[in-house]
Amino acid sequence: MSVSENVVGAGRTSLAPAQTGAVLRVEGLSKTFPGTRALDDVSIEIARGEIHALMGQNGSGKSTLIKLLAAYHSADPGATAEMDGAAFEIGKTVPHGLRFVHQDLGLILELSAQDNLALRGGFARGFGGRVLWRQQEAETRRILAAFDVDLDIHRPLAAATPVERTVVAIAAALQGWDGDGVLVLDEPTAVLPHDEVQRLFDVVTQVRKRGTSVLYVSHRMDEIFTLADRVTVLRGGRRVGTYDIDGLDSRALATLMVGNDVDPDFRADVVVRTDTSVTLEARDVRGKWLRGVTLEARAGEILGIAGLAGAGTLELPYVLAGQGGPLASGEIRLPGRSEQWHDVRHAGQLGIPLVPSDRQTEGVIAEFTVGENLSLSSLRGLGRPGHLSGGQERSLVEQWSERLDVVAAGPSAPISTLSGGNQQKVVLARCLAISPDVLVLCEPTAGVDIGTRVAIYQIIADLAAAGLTVIVASSDEGDLLALATRILVLRHGVVAEELAAAGLTKNELIRAIEGAEQ
Numbered sequence: 448m449s450v451s452e453n454v455v456g457a458g459r460t461s462l463a464p465a466q467t468g469a470v471l472r473v474e475g476l477s478k479t480f481p482g483t484r485a486l487d488d489v490s491i492e493i494a495r496g497e498i499h500a501l502m503g504q505n506g507s508g509k510s511t512l513i514k515l516l517a518a519y520h521s522a523d524p525g526a527t528a529e530m531d532g533a534a535f536e537i538g539k540t541v542p543h544g545l546r547f548v549h550q551d552l553g554l555i556l557e558l559s560a561q562d563n564l565a566l567r568g569g570f571a572r573g574f575g576g577r578v579l580w581r582q583q584e585a586e587t588r589r590i591l592a593a594f595d596v597d598l599d600i601h602r603p604l605a606a607a608t609p610v611e612r613t614v615v616a617i618a619a620a621l622q623g624w625d626g627d628g629v630l631v632l633d634e635p636t637a638v639l640p641h642d643e644v645q646r647l648f649d650v651v652t653q654v655r656k657r658g659t660s661v662l663y664v665s666h667r668m669d670e671i672f673t674l675a676d677r678v679t680v681l682r683g684g685r686r687v688g689t690y691d692i693d694g695l696d697s698r699a700l701a702t703l704m705v706g707n708d709v710d711p712d713f714r715a716d717v718v719v720r721t722d723t724s725v726t727l728e729a730r731d732v733r734g735k736w737l738r739g740v741t742l743e744a745r746a747g748e749i750l751g752i753a754g755l756a757g758a759g760t761l762e763l764p765y766v767l768a769g770q771g772g773p774l775a776s777g778e779i780r781l782p783g784r785s786e787q788w789h790d791v792r793h794a795g796q797l798g799i800p801l802v803p804s805d806r807q808t809e810g811v812i813a814e815f816t817v818g819e820n821l822s823l824s825s826l827r828g829l830g831r832p833g834h835l836s837g838g839q840e841r842s843l844v845e846q847w848s849e850r851l852d853v854v855a856a857g858p859s860a861p862i863s864t865l866s867g868g869n870q871q872k873v874v875l876a877r878c879l880a881i882s883p884d885v886l887v888l889c890e891p892t893a894g895v896d897i898g899t900r901v902a903i904y905q906i907i908a909d910l911a912a913a914g915l916t917v918i919v920a921s922s923d924e925g926d927l928l929a930l931a932t933r934i935l936v937l938r939h940g941v942v943a944e945e946l947a948a949a950g951l952t953k954n955e956l957i958r959a960i961e962g963a964e965q
């Protein structure tokens with residue numbers, strides 16, 4: 448399907464690509480890594496002023512395509528590329544009108560918004576190179592005003608919300624450049640809570656109104672249907688096609704990505720247990736955001752934790768796993784093992800595995816291989832005391848890689864060569880490989896594709912059916928609806944509502960999270 452065959456949906460602010468032409472055109476793009484053909488003869492055209500989604504399963508080549516556009520990787524010979532009709536050497540040069548916000552945002556969190564913008568765009572300087580701070584401040588405010596954010600420009604970004612940081616990264620990318628071009632956003636909402644996603648959409652819509660096209664990578668289907676005009680789907684490094692969003696529904700899109708029928712509204716068939724014994728109790732849990740949470744969970748139960756940013760949702764899993772930091776307080780016990788209560792600051796000794804929300808900094812050890820990352824928690828149980836059995840380690844790694852369908856060149860491949868979603872699968876496998884009785888998950892499917900997501904839901908549901916207690920905190924309502932048997936909704940650090948998950952609709956859950964009247 449060529450760009451000119453597409454009609455952009457009515458009611459959107461962009462023009463049909465046929466009327467506007469392509470601002471970016473790439474043809475015949477391939478990339479081979481040792482042992483992996485990450486992209487194979489891919490073509491893509493971005494129309495002027497459109498929001499163009501790029502979707503595909505983990506490892507389908509989305510990040511590779513973006514890294515080639517950014518000239519981070521070199522391309523295999525044979526590709527051609529044009530920006531605004533001018534040819535450029537893809538993988539070697541980056542045209543002026545092509546800007547990027549990568550997943551890690553590329554910001555220095557110890558510095559303020561003003562300093563971060565100046566580091567990219569340069570400081571306003573006067574005589575003798577002296578920094579003109581007043582001018583610098585005015586320029587920072589001018590840049591950020593375009594995005595309608597109320598941000599303290601002098602405060603370190605560490606204290607800003609995730610969406611504020613994302614906005615600063617977008618502003619930094621667009622600095623010194625108004626109008627035509629393409630802004631590439633690589634999974635900007637991977638771990639943004641629901642309310643902040645809407646704010647980011649507003650920012651993206653403003654960017655488009657300036658006439659800038661957006662190439663938007665995301666695994667979240669609802670975002671694509673809200674925001675995008677067209678979508679290019681990759682599968683196994685090849686382009687499946689480019690489609691008008693208005694002609695698709697989520698099941699059709701999921702099926703294009705995976706290659707066979709997938710139900711994006713999958714709900715795990717987990718039996719609600721009230722007859723089993725309580726396996727985890729926590730009382731008066733407090734922290735940076737938490738203001739006194741008391742909860743209990745039973746064997747075979749999947750307890751969901753929901754809430755807006757700042758409600759303490761994403762802090763709770765860390766505190767329960769003994770990683771809540773110096774502000775954490777409260778008590779926890781695992782009655783299946785002992786009646787003794789433990790201070791949550793020492794809960795680490797209970798060995799509750801945690802799938803952390805930020806796999807880059809907390810989940811994987813970048814210098815280790817796939818196998819080493821996966822077997823890390825299980826080493827004590829492999830072989831005789833003091834003697835690690837290489838054979839047992841290999842078989843553990845093989846078994847879990849297969850079970851979670853980890854796409855890697857092999858167990859000895861560096862973890863950094865895996866796609867983001869496949870790294871997440873390795874982190875999950877590491878936690879499951881120790882056969883825990885209680886498992887705590889924070890954003891378990893961040894950056895994970897729809898097919899794998901459903902596979903992960905099914906594995907967790909099967910383990911719960913066999914007696915595992917699961918606590919799952921997520922900013923993605925889809926995770927909670929697919930998995931949980933019961934959901935605690937946190938507001939302002941306390942449990943504001945408890946919902947039975949059976950029959951719960953997404954709107955009901957969102958209303959509860961936002962604290963609106965039911």
Ligand SMILES: Nc1ncnc2c1ncn2[C@@H]1O[C@H](COP(=O)(O)OP(=O)(O)OP(=O)(O)O)[C@@H](O)[C@H]1O
Pocket residue numbers: 480481483484485503504505506507508509510511512854855856863864865866867868869894896
């Ligand atoms: N530097 C590298 N060395 C070797 N293989 C790599 C490298 N970078 C990516 N790959 C491989 O290329 C393939 C495509 O990876 P890529 O990161 O582009 O996928 P993706 O679609 O962005 O996935 P995700 O949604 O999980 O982020 C994968 O098989 C990956 O393991």
